[in-house]
Amino acid sequence: MKKTLRLGVVGHGGRISGVIKSCLRSIEPDLRVVGIVDPDQENARTRLDECDRKDVVFYKTLDEMVRKANLDALAIGTRCNLHAPFAIQAARYDIPLYLEKPVAISMSQALSLEKAFRKTRCKVVVSFPLRVSPLCLMTRKLIEEGAVGRPDHIAALNYVPYGTCYWDFFYRYYNISHGLFLQKATHDLDYMSHLMGSNIVRIAAMGNYGRIFGGKKPAGLRCSKCKEQDTCLESPQNRKRNSSGGTTEDHLCTFSVDCGTPKSGTNEDCSSALVEFASGAHGIYTQVFFSRRDAQQRGATVSGYEGTLSFDWYKNELRRIRHHAPFSDTIKPGEGLSHFGGDTELAHDFINLVRGKIKKSRTPIETGIQSAYACLAATQSARTGRFVKVRQVGQ
Numbered sequence: 001m002k003k004t005l006r007l008g009v010v011g012h013g014g015r016i017s018g019v020i021k022s023c024l025r026s027i028e029p030d031l032r033v034v035g036i037v038d039p040d041q042e043n044a045r046t047r048l049d050e051c052d053r054k055d056v057v058f059y060k061t062l063d064e065m066v067r068k069a070n071l072d073a074l075a076i077g078t079r080c081n082l083h084a085p086f087a088i089q090a091a092r093y094d095i096p097l098y099l100e101k102p103v104a105i106s107m108s109q110a111l112s113l114e115k116a117f118r119k120t121r122c123k124v125v126v127s128f129p130l131r132v133s134p135l136c137l138m139t140r141k142l143i144e145e146g147a148v149g150r151p152d153h154i155a156a157l158n159y160v161p162y163g164t165c166y167w168d169f170f171y172r173y174y175n176i177s178h179g180l181f182l183q184k185a186t187h188d189l190d191y192m193s194h195l196m197g198s199n200i201v202r203i204a205a206m207g208n209y210g211r212i213f214g215g216k217k218p219a220g221l222r223c224s225k226c227k228e229q230d231t232c233l234e235s236p237q238n239r240k241r242n243s244s245g246g247t248t249e250d251h252l253c254t255f256s257v258d259c260g261t262p263k264s265g266t267n268e269d270c271s272s273a274l275v276e277f278a279s280g281a282h283g284i285y286t287q288v289f290f291s292r293r294d295a296q297q298r299g300a301t302v303s304g305y306e307g308t309l310s311f312d313w314y315k316n317e318l319r320r321i322r323h324h325a326p327f328s329d330t331i332k333p334g335e336g337l338s339h340f341g342g343d344t345e346l347a348h349d350f351i352n353l354v355r356g357k358i359k360k361s362r363t364p365i366e367t368g369i370q371s372a373y374a375c376l377a378a379t380q381s382a383r384t385g386r387f388v389k390v391r392q393v394g395q
């Protein structure tokens, strides 16, 4: 019989508990959450599957959990600002690690993380589902087979239909998320580099701040306590009535001073970047957080002299256009998968890493750090109005 796979979790929140319950456990039913480090024990416990509730032990520190829980695997699912500090500790152990993104939110965190992983036996799956989603993998495969010739240009779009979550929930606190390049574009700049087969080396970026979300409403205000709930388009009742997406529970005000200001730091309503790749190719990336409903769009168009490949995760299709022959194809992957199938792929990598079936994941720590460097450069460029060189891992 297979040995139970003993998982320890730091920060057993909404996202990581979902990954464990829906993805890891469906691949490895013998997985058990045996240890947790989380100051909010009550909520962390309610997120557990029934099979884990009886035996799980809560620990005060990661170090104590590793010493006492006999772990086969580790997952870090805290909020963004704590990923790097915990991952730096985890680099000391020889235990496979599932690490949430962004892997760092500042240059000093990213540099310390790179240093900590320079000499380590700790193997990592960074939670970048888009890179390993079947649609992205198929696009990369076609590029490798020569479908576009040399990839010379990429245009990537991200019209987020659920963008209010970056003002409704904890992402609104700039000290936790450090803006939406790090929070959101970390996925996209990562998969763009993967598709182009080349790292981003230079960025110019721009953002709009405080024109739509954020504002002067009091700190901590919730819709249930607000006089404008009947008219505000973001109240639960109006979101329900208009089918406009976002949480329909009572939530924090998206127009509150808590969301910060352009001066103190705030998430952008929309932002864009012009990117140059080491290969000499260039491209654009743009993300819009106030788009709703059928405006949703996420994907890229990659072109070379021979052809163009264009895909959209929401439409769930890939188009291939041959530039010099009268043939175009549309490829449709399967439907209804978490993060467009990427979460399942990451789960396979993680279980295979833990079981010793593979030596390296498809999203090792370098991918997370390299993407953080690109996002930090974009954040800096948007602030200064200048092109910024992107630091390269191992530089």
Ligand SMILES: NC(=O)c1ccc[n+]([C@@H]2O[C@H](COP(=O)([O-])OP(=O)(O)OC[C@H]3O[C@@H](n4cnc5c(N)ncnc54)[C@H](O)[C@@H]3O)[C@@H](O)[C@H]2O)c1
Pocket: 010, 011, 012, 013, 014, 015, 016, 037, 038, 039, 040, 043, 044, 077, 078, 079, 080, 081, 082, 100, 101, 102, 127, 128, 129, 170, 183, 339
């Ligand atoms: N990869 C993806 O596609 C994806 C999708 C969604 C969210 N995320 C990322 O997942 C992360 C978590 O998001 P979430 O929605 O699950 O948040 P959450 O608030 O539900 O979970 C965070 C957990 O960390 C715990 N925590 C707080 N301080 C801690 C500490 N000092 N030590 C240990 N635990 C601590 C909290 O109590 C909570 O249980 C975010 O960084 C987010 O960017 C990634």
